[in-house]
Amino acid sequence: MCGIAGFWSADRSASNPEDILRAMAGAVPHRGPDDEGLWWDPSCGIGFAHRRLSIIDLSAEGHQPMASASGRYVMIFNGEVYNFQDIRRPLELDGVRFRGTSDTEVMLAAIERHGLLKAVQSFAGQFAFALFDHQEHTLSLVRDRLGEKPLYYGRVGDGRTLVFGSELKALRIHPGWRGEIDRGALSLFLRHSYVPAPYSIYRDISKVLPSTILTFRSPSGEPAAVTYWSARAMVEAATAAPSSIDEDQSLEELDRLLRVVVKREMISDVPLGAFLSGGIDSSLIVALMQAQSARPVRTFTIGFAEPVYNEAEYARRVAAHLGTDHTELYVSPADLLAVVPRIPQLYDEPFADSSQVPTFAVARLARQHVTVALSGDGGDELFGGYDRYFVGERLRRYRRLVPGPLRAGVARLIDAVSPTTWDQVLATMGLQASRARSLSGDRLHKLAGILVARSDRAVYRDLMSHWVDAERVALGGNEPATVLSDASNWPNVGFLPWMMYVDLMAYLPDDILVKVDRATMGVSLESRAPYLDHNVVEFAWRLPLAAKANGTRGKKILRKLLSRYVPPALFERPKMGFGVPLDRWFRGPLREWAESLIEETRLRREGYLAPEPILRKWREHQQGSRNWHYHLWDVLMFQAWLEAQT
Secondary structure, three states: OEEEEEEEEOOOOOOOHHHHHHHHHHOOHHHOEOEEEEEEEOOOOEEEEEEEOOOOOOOHHHOOOEEOOOOOEEEEEEEEEOOHHHHHHHHHHOOOOOOOOOHHHHHHHHHHHHOHHHHHHHOOEEEEEEEEEOOOOEEEEEEOOOOOOOOEEEEEOOOOEEEEEOOHHHHOOOOOOOOOEOHHHHHHHHHHOOOOOOEOOEOOEEEOOOOEEEEEOOOOOOOEEEEOOOHHHHHHHHHHOOOOOOHHHHHHHHHHHHHHHHHHHOOOOOOEEEEOOOOHHHHHHHHHHHHOOOOOOEEEEEEEOOHHHOOHHHHHHHHHHHOOEEEEEEEOHHHHHOOHHHHHHHHOOOOOOOOHHHHHHHHHHHHOOOOEEEOOOOHHHHHOOOHHHHHHHHHHHHHHHOOHHHHHHHHHHHHOOOHHHHHHHHHHOOOOOOOOOOOOHHHHHHHHHHHOOOOHHHHHHHHOOOOOOHHHHEOOOOOOOOOOOOHHHOOOOOHHHHHHHHHHHHHHHHHHHHHHHHHHHOOOOEEEOHHHOHHHHHHHHHOOHHHHOOOOOOOHHHHHHHOOOOOHHHOOOOOOOOOOOHHHHOOOOOHHHHHHHOOHHHHHHHOOEOHHHHHHHHHHHHHOOOOOHHHHHHHHHHHHHHHHHO
């Protein structure tokens, strides 16, 4: 895993291009503490910078930027191509000779032999890379199928310089940087708690979309975009003609496929382990690792004193059953609070998934022992694991059965009772809110808004929204279209598969994978997600929906497969997630910090956010009449990020 950066300029007046490249690489040393490399071509005005975290081929033969054998191509690469040995063998049989054993060298040889498009389609892994073609005088920016690795690009200065890199902090180093905040992207952030691709928080800076090759013929020209793998086409084809093999055969095939992928992703020249929460997804990955390892697999989890947040005891039981070399660390509220000031530097643009805090903590723990860690990310999106899929489906059916005026009446009745009173009523009925239950006064009020949503698809958008009125809070922030709002890009599938599809296209790459990438790379740890191998993704979508969900819960086939390795009593429990008690922190240890960031005169002076709705929610939260911690965390993460930029 590495950090990449570079620029291509039609302006040759810069007298110190290599110093600029060195500084860009120096902005992301955490992504590659083991080595640094630069390449500058004065005749073309293009340069690459690279920071290396050595995982495969620790020798100098893996040094980047790397040129192809003929010299036609130069590449900087972040990620891992796990099937590089399978690609290498036929190339060697065809007469290609290799200097080292890195996947980078194999990628370049495949591109020389087969062309960029065909080569990329053969790569299985997580990757983002920049490739300069001397013969065609083109720059290509390429990102993996699911968006595991980040890649930003955009114009700076007078618009004749193209900059690109793994993180925005590298782009900000360029002397032409302007950094004007995109108010439309800010409104999207307040709605979703992240900025969805292709947007970034800055105007004129974009994210390369997953499964895309962008090719530039000049630094100022518009790129040609090629989608080398279409999630939409894959989803439509799979749902139109699902697999016809029976349940037992499906289980055998999934076991075989995951074993192959996990074994391939365990290849490493440095110490390797896995995150283990004790839930279904991570437990299955660890089980398959241990089944194919001659020694105990290193596993890591963190625990919390608060029982409703603590999964460490479950992870401990699974680890003991599988015989892993398990490390757990109980963290205090003070330990987690100490992470909060680091978040703006870690995430580089506003990001407000509060599980970012414990994710960083467990990554830091793992990095003390290993350099690579496998995870269970992707299991929920591929196998229907989120409760909201079934909530959304129930709401859709309810909307079909109940006329609009009656739904509106029910919504008014819910709104007429405060969330606090609803919590009291639910408690007397034995339905008091907890992290393991979905009913609370605040959620009933959110339900009231969903009942009057204009369409079924709008129901899910509201379920996935924090600030549903984001355009009123982000001043001047007209929301651009996203996969959740642009019907022209939706596949022709049923409602539940559609929810899973939009999560695959947006929530997974722009929330989950951003969270994991920045948290792990922030401590120079490589994370690998076997469920996101595109062969697993395609297999999961070919399964009939009934193999994944039974109407009230998902991951049916994963549960069955895991039960081959772990007794169900060790993993069958309500889904917990990976959160922190923000609601209490805002009334306690984070109160002073938060109030300084959302002070009214400050908000008015900065001019990005409307103070009234924010301060109203803050007062209600402090009074205990509402729980607005999700909305407030969004605002505070933007404010903390903004403060860090000055």
